[in-house]
Amino acid sequence: MTRAGQSRRKTGQAAAEGPHPTWRVTIREVAEAAGVSRSTASRALTGNGYVATLVRDRVREVARGLGYVPDATARHLRRQASQSIGVLVSDLSNPFYAGLAAGISQQARRRKYTMMLADDGGSPEVEAEAAEAFVALRVAGVIVTPVSAQISDYLARHRIPVVEVDRQFAAGDCDAVVVDNERAARKVTAHLLALGHRRIALVIDEMHWTTGRDRLAGYRAAFADAGVALDESLVVSAGWDVDTARIEAHKLLSRPQPPTAVFAANNVLAEAVWRAADELDLAIPERLSLVSFDDVSWMSLVRPGVTAVAQDAVALGEAAISQLFERIQSPNAPARTVLLSTRMVMRGSTAPPPPAGR
Amino acid sequence: MTRAGQSRRKTGQAAAEGPHPTWRVTIREVAEAAGVSRSTASRALTGNGYVATLVRDRVREVARGLGYVPDATARHLRRQASQSIGVLVSDLSNPFYAGLAAGISQQARRRKYTMMLADDGGSPEVEAEAAEAFVALRVAGVIVTPVSAQISDYLARHRIPVVEVDRQFAAGDCDAVVVDNERAARKVTAHLLALGHRRIALVIDEMHWTTGRDRLAGYRAAFADAGVALDESLVVSAGWDVDTARIEAHKLLSRPQPPTAVFAANNVLAEAVWRAADELDLAIPERLSLVSFDDVSWMSLVRPGVTAVAQDAVALGEAAISQLFERIQSPNAPARTVLLSTRMVMRGSTAPPPPAGR
DNA sequence: GCTCAGCCTGGGATCGATCCCACACCCGGG
DNA sequence: CCCGGGTGTGGGATCGATCCCAGGCTGAGC
Incomplete structure (x- = not known):
């Protein structure tokens, strides 16, 4: 041969x-x-x-x-303009990011662009590596769910249009597409307070990025609105993956004075709390109320369904890409932050607290 | 400015x-x-x-x-060898494909390759388009979950190494990484038969690709092994998305002679059956037993948990990429099909049929 | 002193597609 | 008859990085 x-x-x-x-x-x-x-x-x-x-x-x-x-390679070299965009997300196995990527992919195809996808697993080093690869490939633009403040700046220095999605690090310097985390968090927390809950835990991953910070702020604001004092020990940093978060949630729920309700700041944490409650035979919603930020499909499969703040990941991705193309068209327009709305989906996982828990 | x-x-x-x-x-x-x-x-x-x-x-x-x-573009042009691979999956929002992509992405990064990802939504036209884009970009290789027989051939004609994953169209001409669908299907069906079920429905999407064909064959083989006659009307083509499949499942479960057990051929179909059973207030497993091909996270969140054939999507992706790199190394080695094993995860969704259903 | 091998550097061609520019041709109008 | 504009074509430079090759230099060996 x-x-x-x-x-x-x-x-x-x-x-x-x-x-x-x-x-x-x-x-x-x-x-x-x-x-x-x-x-x-x-x-x-x-x-x-x-x-x-x-x-x-x-x-x-x-x-x-x-x-x-x-040969696209040769064409891009000559034209000095590439027909691909870079997309950098934190975790493809998480349905939220997968949906985001799906939305972006679809819209990119419609515009005859190809998509370079990288998954940084939440690591700033990997993120930086991926960003360098995007620069090397001279992509037309990048959509990123940032895990460090440097990334957008780095890409901008290399004159690559960037849109931050979900989280926002370079507010004002960089386009972004996010949801109103504070408002949504305030609303669901208020819902729990209105049901009579006082010991409401917030299970969260981090509190410095916009997502964490604003969701925390919304949670705080709801307490302030209701004139209820907040027990700081109920704000729990539970890590990033289901397993460690499940262990933290387990600890939280087995405290001498356990919370009567939990607000989980994302779908991974909600899954962890759900599993922990199951391990401890804590009936939802009779013994424990649960609300989640981020509505994913399992939340409507379980019984009771989980009350959640729904953010449409696909729409988020689509908004990001249209923002990116506008930026490519007019590189010097002022940076813009697009705020997408959320929807609170009421299901059965919330109820008034048990009498003993008051 | x-x-x-x-x-x-x-x-x-x-x-x-x-x-x-x-x-x-x-x-x-x-x-x-x-x-x-x-x-x-x-x-x-x-x-x-x-x-x-x-x-x-x-x-x-x-x-x-x-x-x-x-500039990677210039380097690739000169070296006539690209450092990116193309990945083409059917639906990123499906956790199975998302996991596959995640596994591939991770391994690609380890080898300093970037990943071009496209989502064909199950359409052969989109698949062909994406394949052409990959050829244009002169990617080093492609990993695909094919939806048509042409794709691998097309890429091969353009001298691009291809690995088919999950499904296999070009057996013998093209590397592939798949699981033993027939064996696994036979085993779960046998499990249901052993419990005493006789009216076991197979809810499936298509029956011509290797996945569908072999799962169907396994299902048939189990009946033959048990010497039980098979009611062909219980093999139901239920479409591709949850909503249409849910409607089909609903019809199936409300027949005058409904099945006492359902084998759902993938996670989407299992979700559809689960929802349909819920709509009809059919208690699982008392009134209906359910097993699924493809174990995804919600199946261990619901009660009872869903008994499922687990195939590790991430491992599948990793195997595909190592196969791809071997192919790039030695382009003329004979085509190889790698068979990954599955695991049957027993949960609570199966039980003997209700007396009336026998 | 000369040669030769080994070290080190720069010129220029090359990858494939694009695009500027020169030029050729045709036709109508002055 | 000549000129100019519109149409159509080919030559060659270009994008950025790589790499072959020629050639310069140094030092050791004879």
């Missing part, structure tokens, strides 16, 4: 070599087969500049016959 | 222009700033060929100072 690509045809040689050429077809082969110059072939295929209709059709026919696919 | 990139520096001019250059730094600027030729700078940065240690360090220092990031 001949090793593929071993023997490259001499340039200038006739290009007719059977139905399946030994080597990748370039515009040169197309031009030769059609009996025109590379320039003419290029014009015929791209549609830029004058070409006789007859010639254009012939060239296109020949190109199709040879299975010619223009 | 000056429009970015408007005024390009004359080549040959001194490169020292403040901390943040107006334009993207190329190897030419680095070379000039370090007082060497482009060739030497290239050798210094890549480490190929002779460079004096002193010079090398100086060039690297300068490059770092200028924030030089080599």
Whole structure:
């Protein structure tokens, strides 16, 4: 068997070599087969500049016959403009990020852009690495759920348009698409307070990024609104993955004075609390009320369903990409933050606290 | 404000222009700033060929100072070898595909490859489009969950290594990583038969691809093994998304002679059946037993948990990528199909049929 | 002193597509 | 008859990085 690509045809040689050429077809082969110059072939295929209709059709026919696919690499190098965008999320296995990526992917395709996707697993080092790869590839723009403040700045220094989604680090310097975390958190906390709960725990991952900070602020604000004192020991940092969070939640729920309600700051934490409650045989909502930020499909599968703040991940992704394209169009417009609305989905996981818990 | 990139520096001019250059730094600027030729700078940065240690360090220092990031586009064009792989899945919002992508992404990063991801939504046209984009980008290889037989052939014709995952269309001509669908399906069906079920429905999406065909075959084989006659009307094509499948499942479960057990051929269908059973107030497992192919997280959150065939999507992705790299290394080795094992996870969703249902 | 090998550097071609520019041709109007 | 505008084509430079090759230099061996 001949090793593929071993023997490259001499340039200038006739290009007719059977139905399946030994080597990748370039515009040169197309031009030769059609009996025109590379320039003419290029014009015929791209549609830029004058070409006789007859010639254009012939060239296109020949190109199709040879299975010619223009080399995007070469085109981008010459045009100095790439047709791909970079997308950087924290965890593809999390349905929220997966939905985000799905939305972006769909819209990118509609605009004839390809998507480079990286998953940083929440690590700033990996994030930086991925950003460098995007710079190296000269992507047209990047959509990122940032885990460090440096990333947007780094990309901006390299003149790559950036849109931050979900979280926002470079407010004012960089476009962003986020939801009103504070407002939504305030509303669900108020809901629990209105039901009569006083010992409401907040299970959260971090409290410095916009998501964590604002959800915490909303939770606090709801207490202030209701004139209820807040027990700071009920704000629990529970880590990033289900397993560690489950252990933390377990501890929280087995305290001498356990909370009567839990507000989980995202879907992973909600899953952890759900599992912990199950381990401890704490009936929801009779013994424990639960609300979640981020509505994912399992929350409507379990009984009772989990009351949650729904943010449409797909819509978030779509908004991010349209923001990105606007930015690409007008690089010097002032930075803009788009605020998407959330919806509170009432299900069965909340009820007044048990008498003993008051 | 000056429009970015408007005024390009004359080549040959001194490169020292403040901390943040107006334009993207190329190897030419680095070379000039370090007082060497482009060739030497290239050798210094890549480490190929002779460079004096002193010079090398100086060039690297300068490059770092200028924030030089080599243009991957140009490098690939010259080297005729790309550092990205293409990944094409059917639906990123489905946790199975998301997990697959996550596994691939992680391993790709370890090998310093970037990942182009496309989501074809199950459409052969979109799949073909994406494949063409991958060819245009001259990716080093492609991992695909195929929806048509043409795709692998098309990519192969363009000399791009391909690995089919989950489903397999081009058996023998193309590497693949799959699970033993028939065996697993046979086992879970046998489990239901052993419990005493006779009216066991198979809710499935399609029956021509390897996944559908083999799961169906396994289901059939289990009946044959048990010497039980199979009611063909219990094999139901329920479509691709939760909503249409839920409607089909609803119809199935409200038949005059409903099944006492359902084998759902994937996680989407299992969700649909679960929801339909809930709508009809059919207690699981008392009135209806349920098993699923594909174990996703909600199946251990609901009560009772869903008995399922677990296939590790992340591991599948990792196997696919290592297979792909072997293929890139030795393009002419014979095609290989890797069979990953599955695990049957017993939970509470199966029980003997109700007396009336026998 | 000369040669030769090994070290080190720079010039220029190259990858594939694009695009500017020069030029050729045709036709109508002055 | 000549000129100019519109149409159509090809040559060659270009994008940025790489890499082959020629050639300069040094030092050791004869």
